[in-house]
Amino acid sequence: MKKKILVIDDCEAILDVVKITLEMEGYEVSTNLTGACFQQIEHDPPDLILLDVLLSGEDGGEIGQRLKSEEQTRHIPVILLSAHAGLRETAERCSANDYLVKPFRLTELREIVKKHLSLPSMTPFSPWLKRRDGEAP
């Protein structure tokens, strides 16, 4: 069964290129232009979420934090995407599993996705990210 990946970004072209790249890797990729898709996530939880931090009208960081604080979604690895300079701090703040700075190399994208899908869920990837929820790694 194909692993399901949800990509959230407010830029359609990004969604396109990420979708093409990851589908070429054999993943089932769904995309969304806004973060207002909790129902969809709860109804059909993906195996990994790529989340843009600076969504128009919404704060990706907040969405990430919410995903990580809710029982039903906290196990899903969340990788933050952003061109924003303070991405690492944001990732740390909202307990995201990893981050990828835009622009990125396609190989980086493939590796980071592969890495988190092969790891046990809810294990923070980044060795310098502190765990905030007190759970054991």
Added chain:
Amino acid sequence: MDTNATSHFRERTEPESASHAPLETHVLPKTDVEQTTHAFVALDPQWQVVYLNRQAEDVLRSTRRELLGKNLWEAMPDYVGSPLYRYCLQAVSSGKAAEFEVHAPHSQKWFRIAIFPSPGEISIFLTEITEQKRAEEQLQFQAMISQHISDSVIVTDLQGRITYWNEAASALFGYTAEEMLGKTPARLYPGRDMVQPVQDLERLLAGFDYLGEWEGRRKDGTAVWVDIKTTILRDTQGKAIGLIGFAKDITAHKQAEERLRQSEKHFRALIENNANGIALTDENGIITYASPSTTRMVGYLPEEFVGGRIFGRKDYPDGGEATGRLMARVLEEPRKSQVLEIRTGHKNGTFLWMEVVGINLLDEPGFEAIVWNFRDVTERKQLEQEVARAKEQLEAILHNVADGITVVDANDRLAYVNSAVAHLSGFASSTELLAALQAGVVHRHEKFTVWDEWGQLLPASERPTTQALRGKQAKALLQYQNNATGQSYWILVRAQPIFDAHGQVQFVVTVYTDITEQKELEQRKDHFISMASHELKTPLTILSAFTQLLHEQFAGEGRQDVVQHLSKMGAQVTNLTKLVVDLLDISKMQADQLELALEAVDLDELVQGVVENLQLTTTHHLFIEGTAQRPVIGDRDRLGQVLIILLTNAIKYSPRADPIFVKVARTRDTLTVRVQDFGIGIAQSHQQRLFKRFYRVLSEKDKTYPGLGIGLYIAHEIIERHGGKIWVESVEGKGSTFSFSLPLQA
């Protein structure tokens, strides 16, 4: 005649011509003898009376009938033994004439008797001199009095010879009577022409007294001023017999007068030449005197003032009220200076500021005036007004300036605070703030949080004002929460010490600039930078991703030509991305907003990662030597950025030299990373400026390498913010070594 009579006998060698006349000659012109005032008796050698005139009858109190032909001494036995009898015998026996004066006790009369003996006859003349004698006595009496009076009395005869000189004259001139009798007074007045009194003699004889003040000379040579009164001296018959002079010593008076004259001269000169105007008025303010300097001050002549009323002119623009009050004060308090400054018109229509001082000396004997002193204080007044205006202006500026300004003295006591500080502190005015500070209601520092330029919290001892009190210019950033309004402010604090002449801190001026708005702007700018970074990077991300996608697809299809084109595209997208990132970093650094996410960084791991990544993109061989072994506190991404900058530079500037070394070394308290290449190197002259923003080495002979010249600046800023150092060692043509060191935490 009285035998006891005192007599003064004077012998005459030359008897008067009349006495030589023989008896006959006396007898013959009987009418002459009858008519003379003298008593005359002629005797024969046997003492028989041969003639006597009518006056002789009176004197002898006997008639001619009783005496003619008779022996005189038998007829008048009372005379035997009298002076007359004795002189007659003596004259006859000696054959010489005799003359004497005698007093007749019965008649209380004085007579002068002259006896002329001749062979056949003896002539006796008797002249009554009672009046003359009395006058002499009187004179003597007067002289005795004048001996005892303090005025000098000097009597001369009509020829000017001194006949009398009293004690006071001796005291005055220093000469004794013996020295002066018979001399003329000329020696007393050596500077004087004595002709004058002689000429005056006629006036004196006409009954006028001479009055004068003469400068005399004492015996000891000193000068003496005398007041002289000279009058004619007459005998009882009114005949002028001499001059009597009274001299009074007026030297002291004269000197005092001279001094007075001198001082008056001085004072007049003072008043007339004084720059100040001086006027005198009576109690009604009528001007009795105005000094000439008044002319210079207000353009009027003194004559134009005298007789007029002081302050009576119409050119006191501020009205007569003030001068009226001044006059009232002057009159009220005698001898006390009253001052008024008033604008006064000049005759030429301009105005000047006058300081008027009035003193009431109406009760000063001999003065009896109000003295008014006028001084032109226009310049001083203008200066005062200018200073006041400048002060007002400065006050207004300080009051209205947006920056808060405080001044503390060397003891950190608040000396000045402007209203901006008060408003920042939630007070309505600086007065209120100062009052509150004095009452100890607020402490200046309690609500403040102070940071240094790098965002480090400053202890109280390092705050700008405190530092400035130690003589150092200082600045800091202050966050201030106004408890009254609840508002929060960002304030830039700059303290400047003001030194005295000895280099000691006298004051510290601290300026508080409200940069809250600026801070907000910066935050907005920060936000904008983030936005821009997002907006620019999004299309770059898309471009980059699709280029890679195409690259992979064409590579899969074996389309090498397309793959080459796409590689070039990809490289330029990477360059573009790098430029955008660098520019954003620069703007952050400029805005002082490069924030470091500090953590413990394993430098060995970081170097390893960066080198591995870069090795994939270059044909140069990168070697790592040495290890750090200890983590350093820093921003992993930023330190990685520095390594990338130094390594890409090394690759870029050593096009024909292969190896590049990254050497990591540790000392006791620092970690040092060196990046060494063997490329073109950098001229000494450029080395110092390499780390400046936008600085690029441009050389004619050297090939110019592309770039914006911001990499080393960014590296420099990042290392500085880590408290480290960055430097270069390079030899042109032989290569460069860029190094940075970071402090190790103790």
